[in-house]
Amino acid sequence: MSQIKQLLRLHTQGYSIKAIARTLKISKNTVKSYLHKLQMPSMDPDELLKLEDPVLETKFHSRV
Numbered sequence: 001m002s003q004i005k006q007l008l009r010l011h012t013q014g015y016s017i018k019a020i021a022r023t024l025k026i027s028k029n030t031v032k033s034y035l036h037k038l039q040m041p042s043m044d045p046d047e048l049l050k051l052e053d054p055v056l057e058t059k060f061h062s063r064v
Contacts (some may be wrong), residue, residue, distance in 0.1 A: 002053040004060050007034055008045050034060060 003024055010020045016036070021028045037043060037060055047058055 012045050
């Protein structure tokens, strides 16, 4: 499972930014960056969790 998918799962379960960062061993700023991208209208966490890992990675790493 990709790190982004794990992050989304933890976020939807109500984990704090600090807890997510600690669990995934990434910085809090990285977690905040990914969660900021979720504010876009096309980014529904439940729908994103259904995507295959490569497709999900593309959604978060595209420059558009």
